[in-house]
Amino acid sequence: MITLTLKEQPEVPIEAEALSPDVVAELGNDELRALPIFFGKRQLRLEEFFEVEGEASEELEIHGDASRVKWLGRGMTRGRLRIVGNAGMHLGAFMKGGSIEVSGNASDWIGAEMSGGLIRIGGNAGGQIGAAYRGSLTGMTAGTIVVEGSAGLEVGMRMKRGIIVVKGMAKDFTGLEMKGGTIILGGAELRTGAWMKRGTIISLTPIPLLPTFAYNCSYNPTFLRIYARELETLGVSLPFEESEGSYELYSGDAAVSRKGELLVWQPAG
Amino acid sequence: MLRITGGKVYDPANDVNGEVRDVCISDGRIVDEVAGADVRTIDAAGMVVFPGGVDVHTHVAGGAINFARAMTPENHRDAAKFIHSPELRAGVGGATPSTFATGYLYAGLGYTTVNEAAVPVLSARHTHEELRDTPLVDKSCCVLMANNELLLDLLEEGETERARHLLAWHLWAAKGYGVKAVNPGGVTAWKWGKNAKILSEPVPGYSKVTPAKIISSLAAMVDELKLPHPLHLHCNNLGAPGNIDTTIETMKVLDGHRAHMAHLQFHSYGGDDWDTLRSESVRLAEFFNEQPNLTADAGAILFGDSVTITADGPWQHLLYQLTGRKWGNLDVENETGCGVVPYTYKGTNMVNAVQWAVGLELLLLIDDPWRIYLTTDHPNGACFWRYPEIIHLLMNADFRRECIDKLPEKALKRIYLPGIDREYTLSEIAIIISAGPARALGMPQKGHLGVGADADVALYNDDPDRERMFGHPRYLLKGGEVVVEEGDIRKMVDGREYIVRPSFDKNIEEYLRPLFEQYYTMSFDNYPVEMERLEGADIRECG
Numbered sequence: 001m002i003t004l005t006l007k008e009q010p011e012v013p014i015e016a017e018a019l020s021p022d023v024v025a026e027l028g029n030d031e032l033r034a035l036p037i038f039f040g041k042r043q044l045r046l047e048e049f050f051e052v053e054g055e056a057s058e059e060l061e062i063h064g065d066a067s068r069v070k071w072l073g074r075g076m077t078r079g080r081l082r083i084v085g086n087a088g089m090h091l092g093a094f095m096k097g098g099s100i101e102v103s104g105n106a107s108d109w110i111g112a113e114m115s116g117g118l119i120r121i122g123g124n125a126g127g128q129i130g131a132a133y134r135g136s137l138t139g140m141t142a143g144t145i146v147v148e149g150s151a152g153l154e155v156g157m158r159m160k161r162g163i164i165v166v167k168g169m170a171k172d173f174t175g176l177e178m179k180g181g182t183i184i185l186g187g188a189e190l191r192t193g194a195w196m197k198r199g200t201i202i203s204l205t206p207i208p209l210l211p212t213f214a215y216n217c218s219y220n221p222t223f224l225r226i227y228a229r230e231l232e233t234l235g236v237s238l239p240f241e242e243s244e245g246s247y248e249l250y251s252g253d254a255a256v257s258r259k260g261e262l263l264v265w266q267p268a269g
Numbered sequence: 270m271l272r273i274t275g276g277k278v279y280d281p282a283n284d285v286n287g288e289v290r291d292v293c294i295s296d297g298r299i300v301d302e303v304a305g306a307d308v309r310t311i312d313a314a315g316m317v318v319f320p321g322g323v324d325v326h327t328h329v330a331g332g333a334i335n336f337a338r339a340m341t342p343e344n345h346r347d348a349a350k351f352i353h354s355p356e357l358r359a360g361v362g363g364a365t366p367s368t369f370a371t372g373y374l375y376a377g378l379g380y381t382t383v384n385e386a387a388v389p390v391l392s393a394r395h396t397h398e399e400l401r402d403t404p405l406v407d408k409s410c411c412v413l414m415a416n417n418e419l420l421l422d423l424l425e426e427g428e429t430e431r432a433r434h435l436l437a438w439h440l441w442a443a444k445g446y447g448v449k450a451v452n453p454g455g456v457t458a459w460k461w462g463k464n465a466k467i468l469s470e471p472v473p474g475y476s477k478v479t480p481a482k483i484i485s486s487l488a489a490m491v492d493e494l495k496l497p498h499p500l501h502l503h504c505n506n507l508g509a510p511g512n513i514d515t516t517i518e519t520m521k522v523l524d525g526h527r528a529h530m531a532h533l534q535f536h537s538y539g540g541d542d543w544d545t546l547r548s549e550s551v552r553l554a555e556f557f558n559e560q561p562n563l564t565a566d567a568g569a570i571l572f573g574d575s576v577t578i579t580a581d582g583p584w585q586h587l588l589y590q591l592t593g594r595k596w597g598n599l600d601v602e603n604e605t606g607c608g609v610v611p612y613t614y615k616g617t618n619m620v621n622a623v624q625w626a627v628g629l630e631l632l633l634l635i636d637d638p639w640r641i642y643l644t645t646d647h648p649n650g651a652c653f654w655r656y657p658e659i660i661h662l663l664m665n666a667d668f669r670r671e672c673i674d675k676l677p678e679k680a681l682k683r684i685y686l687p688g689i690d691r692e693y694t695l696s697e698i699a700i701i702i703s704a705g706p707a708r709a710l711g712m713p714q715k716g717h718l719g720v721g722a723d724a725d726v727a728l729y730n731d732d733p734d735r736e737r738m739f740g741h742p743r744y745l746l747k748g749g750e751v752v753v754e755e756g757d758i759r760k761m762v763d764g765r766e767y768i769v770r771p772s773f774d775k776n777i778e779e780y781l782r783p784l785f786e787q788y789y790t791m792s793f794d795n796y797p798v799e800m801e802r803l804e805g806a807d808i809r810e811c812g
Contacts, residue, residue: 137343
């Protein structure tokens with residue numbers, strides 16, 4: 001395992017897309033210390049910001065408050081990246097495989113346009129989780145993101161496939177222009193599912209609905225049993241038993257399509 | 270002074286067809302002979318020597334392309350990057366390259382002259398500033414006039430002569446080179462939420478002005494003003510199934526006046542709707558072959574991502590409805606409109622497959638290469654830096670067949686391409702990428718290697734892979750300076766801007782001033798582009 005310890009918080013955010021298991025697995029520690037880190041427009045060496053310990057491995061651990069370190073695990077395809085502390089913007093963007101764990105909070109754009117792999121955030125996350133970058137047609141196309149805390153705006157914007165779980169509250173525009181995939185929420189603020197074309201948003205508490213979502217029925221979808229079992233392995237519990245309650249199904253967004261589904265859990269009694 | 274020796278020279282304008290001969294250069298021009306100790310010699314053995322490429326129809330500067338750049342950050346992320354260096358400015362390539370990158374990429378193809386094909390007078394100042402930042406190529410631009418409401422009002426009143434003065438005044442105000450007509454009457458109609466689909470029907474808001482009248486009047490005025498470039502015409506009903514009838518009728522309406530038919534591929538379809546769309550290239554080419562007053566460019570498409578930009582506002586709204594992608598629309602006051610929609614041409618899509626074939630068919634079926642030129646209506650059909658792919662398709666019938674085999678079955682019954690065996694020769698390529706468009710633009714100093722011509726010379730390896738060959742010139746000379754050497758940009762030079770000064774009655778300003786005060790957001794005195802805005806302007810007096 002390789003351990004990098006952040007010496008001190010940089011004055012301005014640094015860009016560290018070299019910090020991914022794909023890159024470090026092949027390098028000796030001296031080469032590692034020489035990896036490029038962008039500090040503003042200047043290209044500096046990794047050792048100016050991090051202490052390096054351990055030996056070449058597909059496991060990379062970063063210690064310290066890396067909330068000003070951007071692009072960690074960008075485009076990674078394998079291995080494991082663990083951040084003991086916080087992570088900055090664009091964590092795991094374009095990721096294809098492997099796993100990322102953050103013990104603290106993460107910032108915006110985590111897992112943006114990812115196409116595989118797992119991201120777990122122990123604390124809160126920012127906005128645009130698994131989203132499409134500005135202008136792009138599609139956001140994440142596969143993979144899983146689990147946030148234990150709350151999340152910011154536009155979670156899963158334009159996502160096409162994959163699963164995003166936010167155990168706490170998500171802010172406005174969750175599932176904006178969503179094209180497919182699943183978002184599971186502890187709750188959400190305004191305009192959830194705006195302009196969604198397809199896909200599923202599940203909320204475990206009541207949420208304010210857009211007028212362009214129409215109530216269909218209350219039921220217990222069979223597919224949720226399968227989802228729940230899969231999610232249990234990630235520490236996410238999704239109720240599905242009829243004895244516990246049922247889901248209200250709303251379809252929308254009628255402003256663009258009626259094929260998206262919004263499921264809101266209603267506990268029994 | 271410079272001598273290029275040992276290369277096979279292709280200079281069709283001077284009937285030189287692959288002869289090994291020397292090309293001599295002094296003071297930025299081609300000369301008979303150079304001598305002395307300070308003559309640099311380029312050994313061009315194994316290379317072919319072409320006059321620098323000339324793009325007769327492209328969109329590289331101004332309001333519309335800049336709108337498209339701003340609308341498509343996703344393309345810039347994936348695009349080739351130009352990193353700042355002592356020689357180069359930073360920039361991006363991709364579907365809508367940034368200004369400096371546009372110059373680098375054209376030079377990277379061996380092109381040395383480009384004609385920006387659609388400039389509203391209102392954004393001419395912006396266009397010239399971007400052209401000034403487009404290095405390595407000479408530039409000219411065409412000014413949009415077919416939906417200018419002040420001009421249409423004069424046509425309505427039958428004041429043809431005053432209309433001609435107004436046209437000439439606007440052309441000089443914009444520091445333009447030619448006159449462009451886009452969907453005549455249709456963009457004006459778009460402001461009423463309509464289009465102009467029938468040439469003989471009055472344009473909304475007018476009783477006498479029809480698209481046919483606009484076309485014939487503008488073509489006649491351009492001829493009377495003796496402009497070097499004929500009316501540059503984007504016909505009505507672009508892209509619509511069955512538009513072949515409109516296109517042929519347009520050619521008839523021109524009645525012998527000169528015109529350059531832009532991106533003809535988009536105007537050569539049969540059928541009644543998208544399901545029955547088919548190629549009408551044979552009918553179009555047969556008719557076109559009989560019209561010596563006309564030139565055309567292909568407007569070919571290639572599969573992949575593009576951004577469509579045009580002054581044709583109503584068409585872009587339709588394209589937006591068809592694709593569901595993002596849509597940008599600009600209203601350019603009394604002059605024209607503009608629409609931007611990103612588009613992906615797919616090889617599996619029947620309509621796109623037909624479009625791909627039509628572009629190539631026109632290039633192969635129009636029998637005089639001096640009258641049909643290679644373009645993709647950049648960035649609409651494909652980016653200009655993909656021209657070498659089209660050259661390869663034109664020069665190699667076997668490769669073409671391989672590509673045809675990949676088209677959907679449904680498309681094969683609707684195209685003529687599988688039955689065409691013609692292969693372009695190097696000399697014919699030199700005509701459609703350089704000599705022909707230079708002649709159509711009325712630029713006697715461009716597109717050839719005769720004595721007195723500008724020393725814009727491209728040297729390519731004589732490589733059987735024509736795509737690689739034309740995508741990587743070994744050397745490029747611009748005005749006698751070696752700007753590309755061994756495939757790398759070595760020297761930065763600014764291009765010139767060609768503009769015309771047609772004669773007009775000064776009193777037209779007294780007519781225009783009150784109209785401006787009433788209808789425009791810009792004051793009359795601020796409207797014309799000042800000469801100081803142009804760098805290295807080359808003025809041609811006309812009329």
